Amino acid sequence: MARYFTRRCLWMHATLIVLLPAFAWLTWWQLSRALAGNTLSWAYTFEWPLFAIYAVYLWWQLIHSSPDARAEAGRTASAEAQSKAFGKARGAPVAAEDLPPGWALTGGRERSVAVAAASAFDPKKGGRGERYKEQTPEEAAALERYNRYLASLAEADRKK
Amino acid sequence: MTGALTRYRVMAFIVGTALLALTVVVIFQLLGFHPKTAEAIVAPIHGYLYLIYLITAADLGVRARWGIVRFLTVICAGFVPGLAFYIEHRITRQMRAEWSAEAHAGPKGNAEPGPAPEPSAGETNP
Structure with missing residues (x-):
């Protein structure tokens, strides 16, 4: 009321x-x-x-x-759109909670930035410079998954 | 949703034009001429076209969850001569920007953004 x-x-x-x-x-x-x-x-x-x-x-x-409901509806719609887009890149539907870490990053940015991030990845260093020195194997695997995802996005973009 | 935007845009253009015609008739009246038939045709036509315009605007506004201010602006644009064209242009720009932002925005609380890409490296790509 x-x-x-x-x-x-x-x-x-x-x-x-x-x-x-x-x-x-x-x-x-x-x-x-x-x-x-x-x-x-x-x-x-x-x-x-x-x-x-x-x-x-x-x-x-x-x-x-209400303005809050408006923003909430926009977020829900975009999360659905993102998980759909990711599933499409993988060739199979992916639930929102199974998305790799950082998947949302590409959402707000230009694809060209995603291409740059994927190409900057160096598996020997485990990332770029000091920041990823102490990462756990799980983190490294997640980062690699993420970068493969970015690469697949870049690849899909090039095919367009 | 783009269909609703198109319907609104078409009606905004028609009502804007009808309102300009009505304005010309009113100016003639103020100058002392009395084109009775023109007034009897143009005025109610604008009135009912405006009603259709309002319905298309409400359809778009409810789908896109407009705030009060945007509704009021669009309602006023239908009876202030010339304003319909400018508001239609502005609404179209705003709606396209908001839809593309919503399609690109991440969900609430994406705490793990992954490695930060070099912004300068991104700009070198076409």
Whole structure:
């Protein structure tokens, strides 16, 4: 219940409370003009109630959507898209939790960066410089998986 | 979703044009001429086209989860002469940018970003 009494929702309730009587009055005004002989007013007599329905519809939609829900829906959609894209590169569908570490990195960046990362990988060093000196075998394997993934992305890009 | 954007864009163009026609009629009236038939045709046509425009805008806005400000801007663009063309252009740009950002953004809390690539190395690639 509290979700309908946020600052944002209260503004929308207030707007609707002002708009509906205003639209009702405009309908009545156009109807009286139409009955007085102004044929053009008939068009508006039926239009104002439709505007009122539209206002109620938008009010209903907006009180049930919040900026947070909007961002959340975007994230869910992009996670699904990423896991689908990865599965396609591997030739088989991949669940989101089975994606290799770092798979999301390529998402926000240009493919050319991914190509650079894949080519910079040196298995003897276990990565680039000091940073990967103390990595565990699991980490090294994960890094290698990740880089193979980047390479497959780059390869798919080149084939396009 | 791109279909909804196209429908909105088509209606924005039609309503923008109809509103310019209506503006010309109103200017004639203010100058003292009274083109009765023109007014009787152009005004209700714009009125009902505007209604269709609102429906296409709501369809797009609900799908893309627009905020209140964007809805209000689009609603106003239908009855302020000339504004429809500019707002349509801006909405198209915004929607394309947001859709491509959503398609590229990682999920919430991707704590393990992997090795950081050299930004300069990336730029050398075509």
